[in-house]
Amino acid sequence: xxxxxxxxxxxxxxxxxxxxxxxxxxxxxxxxxxxxxxxxxxxxxxxxxxxxxxxxxxxxxxxxxxxxxxxxxxxxxxxxxxxxxxxxxxxxxxxxxxxxxxxxxxxxxxxxxxxxxxxxxxxxxxxxxxxxxxxxxxxxxxxxxxxxxxxxxxxxxxxxxxxxxxxxxxxxxxxxxxxxxxxxxxxxxxxxxxxxxxxxxxxxxxxxxxxxxxxxxxxxxxxxxxxxxxxxxxx
Numbered sequence: 001x002x003x004x005x006x007x008x009x010x011x012x013x014x015x016x017x018x019x020x021x022x023x024x025x026x027x028x029x030x031x032x033x034x035x036x037x038x039x040x041x042x043x044x045x046x047x048x049x050x051x052x053x054x055x056x057x058x059x060x061x062x063x064x065x066x067x068x069x070x071x072x073x074x075x076x077x078x079x080x081x082x083x084x085x086x087x088x089x090x091x092x093x094x095x096x097x098x099x100x101x102x103x104x105x106x107x108x109x110x111x112x113x114x115x116x117x118x119x120x121x122x123x124x125x126x127x128x129x130x131x132x133x134x135x136x137x138x139x140x141x142x143x144x145x146x147x148x149x150x151x152x153x154x155x156x157x158x159x160x161x162x163x164x165x166x167x168x169x170x171x172x173x174x175x176x177x178x179x180x181x182x183x184x185x186x187x188x189x190x191x192x193x194x195x196x197x198x199x200x201x202x203x204x205x206x207x208x209x210x211x212x213x214x215x216x217x218x219x220x221x222x223x224x225x226x227x228x229x230x231x232x233x234x235x
Contacts, residue, residue: 037086042115045195046095050085051121056234057231058084059093059212061199064106066208068222069128073122076224084231094122097208098196102136105159105183107192112174114183124168132163139163153184 036050058080077094078207083088084090096107110121125132138200139162146158157180160166199205203217211218211227213234 035086036088036091037081038116040115040119042111042118043093043095044191045199046093047115047118047122048091048093049081050091050092051088054089054091056090057093057214058090058231059095059225061095061097061203061205061208061210061212063097063099063208064125064129065099065133066101067129067133069209070126072209072224073126073221076227079124079224079228084235094118095199096192096196097200098193101155101159102163104189104192105156105163105165107188108156108182108185109160109165109169109179111188112178114171117172121172124172125165128168132165133167135163152189153180156183156189206213 005055006216023166036054039051040047040049041052042048060072060077062072077092080090080092085092096103098107106125110118110125112121143158143162146162147155149155160179160183164175170176203210203212205217207222209222211221211230213230218227218230221230
């Protein structure tokens with residue numbers, strides 16, 4: 001999916017405008033037995049899984065309204081977290097490209113709670129992608145108008161209501177009040193949109209999912225088989 005033509009719209013929707021490692025951490029960087037699989041932290045652009053000081057850094061740029069991104073979540077993300085992240089030699093960061101109100105709504109909801117909640121929140125939406133995307137395709141003009149007008153929280157709450165996002169959040173243990181609190185975080189919404197635009201500019205992103213390995217955009221790599229081949233070249 002292309003991103004350049006939708007980024008300004010996304011910005012408008014959002015209102016836009018190293019510490020040294022201790023000895024034990026150093027040992028885990030070296031020893032294959034060190035398991036970093038359970039470590040996750042929020043970053044400026046998304047969430048990072050694994051050792052923050054890993055020698056190899058892999059970034060996925062994804063959109064929640066991208067079917068290929070949903071497919072990658074189901075096929076590739078688990079493989080990366082199981083085969084590469086636990087060693088401490090590779091970290092994996094998921095960053096958002098915000099295209100529209102639906103993207104922004106889900107991105108804010110996946111950020112609800114502590115950083116260690118993100119992975120399962122993210123998967124909850126991606127594994128039910130076909131379900132809520134079908135609902136999106138059947139929305140009326142009146143529904144879509146509610147997504148375009150009014151305050152930002154009101155627009156995003158309308159999206160969440162029309163596409164049953166509250167039901168998904170309930171399966172994750174969040175009440176509607178808690179979900180609405182996350183959807184009302186306008187400062188985070190602006191920061192997400194700003195970072196999204198900055199990433200597109202910095203890396204020359206033209207589609208999702210896209211991958212950056214150690215600062216270099218992997219051209220023509222938009223699926224797990226293609227990415228896996230590139231990773232095998234490195235490891």
